[in-house]
Amino acid sequence: MQRITTHGLNMPTLGLGTWPMKGAACTDAVLSALALGYRHIDTAQMYGNEADVGAALVQTGVARADIHVTSKVWPDHFAPDAMRRALETGLSALRSDYVDLYLLHWPRPDSDIPGALATLVRLKEEGLARAIGVSNFNVALLRLAVEQVGAPIACNQVEYHALLDQSNLLAYARAQGVAVTAYAPLARGALGKHASLQRVADKHGATVEQVALKWLLDQEGVAAIPKAARAESQRTNFAALELTLDDEDRAAIAALPKDVRLVKPGWAMAWD
Numbered sequence: 001m002q003r004i005t006t007h008g009l010n011m012p013t014l015g016l017g018t019w020p021m022k023g024a025a026c027t028d029a030v031l032s033a034l035a036l037g038y039r040h041i042d043t044a045q046m047y048g049n050e051a052d053v054g055a056a057l058v059q060t061g062v063a064r065a066d067i068h069v070t071s072k073v074w075p076d077h078f079a080p081d082a083m084r085r086a087l088e089t090g091l092s093a094l095r096s097d098y099v100d101l102y103l104l105h106w107p108r109p110d111s112d113i114p115g116a117l118a119t120l121v122r123l124k125e126e127g128l129a130r131a132i133g134v135s136n137f138n139v140a141l142l143r144l145a146v147e148q149v150g151a152p153i154a155c156n157q158v159e160y161h162a163l164l165d166q167s168n169l170l171a172y173a174r175a176q177g178v179a180v181t182a183y184a185p186l187a188r189g190a191l192g193k194h195a196s197l198q199r200v201a202d203k204h205g206a207t208v209e210q211v212a213l214k215w216l217l218d219q220e221g222v223a224a225i226p227k228a229a230r231a232e233s234q235r236t237n238f239a240a241l242e243l244t245l246d247d248e249d250r251a252a253i254a255a256l257p258k259d260v261r262l263v264k265p266g267w268a269m270a271w272d
């Protein structure tokens with residue numbers, strides 16, 4: 001599998017999303033994904049499942065060093081002591097000495113972003129996070145983080161799929177060596193309605209989910225973290241790596257509606 005390396009990051013492009021799985025179901029899903037070959041797991045303080053992911057990290061036969069783990073800190077914990085406690089608690093739950101990538105989960109209008117980034121940088125310097133980044137940052141906020149604060153931002157995790165345009169954000173991120181991780185990469189089941197995407201899938205003997213995933217993973221600097229509880233879906237998603245899309249396929253995907261934003265909580269700031 002391809003990896004993205006930048007600012008301390010060394011991340012396989014296909015990962016497993018874990019929200020909203022918890023308990024044994026989450027541990028089993030992570031174990032199954034690792035057995036299938038996944039080496040990138042996405043969790044967060046807010047998901048309440050770091051301990052369930054940690055249980056899988058202990059039970060699997062795959063070495064911790066071979067697994068990329070992303071976690072995220074919720075905005076209520078952006079103050080220095082609170083963020084340190086959140087990461088230390090998360091590490092103990094994950095049964096790890098470090099996370100591979102630690103993200104500010106959401107910017108809120110009242111968030112002290114430069115202050116939170118300064119704390120994040122300290123945690124990286126102390127080795128508790130191998131790489132740091134942000135999530136749900138628009139171009140203006142990413143610019144603030146990279147150019148004004150000068151933080152070594154390795155990744156911005158945002159909603160991105162075949163039904164949502166992220167071209168402005170991608171152009172800026174690429175220019176700055178910032179990876180973009182696509183969350184909700186399967187558009188949470190909304191892909192199946194589109195006959196033109198189904199035609200591309202049929203042409204390859206594949207599913208619309210596989211086509212949409214491979215379209216993302218073919219893009220420079222883009223990773224994707226589909227959530228799949230069932231081993232069969234995990235296998236299907238992993239097999240998407242084998243697909244070869246052509247210009248005609250990409251043109252069909254480019255012609256899909258690009259305004260389907262599925263995750264838009266009340267505190268979200270402007271997207272562009």
Ligand SMILES: NC(=O)c1ccc[n+]([C@@H]2O[C@H](COP(=O)([O-])OP(=O)(O)OC[C@H]3O[C@@H](n4cnc5c(N)ncnc54)[C@H](OP(=O)(O)O)[C@@H]3O)[C@@H](O)[C@H]2O)c1
Nearest residue numbers: 017018019183184185186187188226227228229230233236
């Ligand atoms: N940073 C953020 O603010 C943020 C926000 C949202 C999500 N995330 C992360 O991104 C991950 C993925 O996003 P998401 O869960 O919102 O959406 P998603 O990955 O687009 O969709 C997940 C849904 O697709 C189904 N699915 C998976 N593989 C499939 C396949 N091959 N065929 C048909 N259906 C399939 C899953 O069902 P089954 O589970 O039943 O297989 C689940 O219902 C989350 O788990 C989380 O880790 C981050």
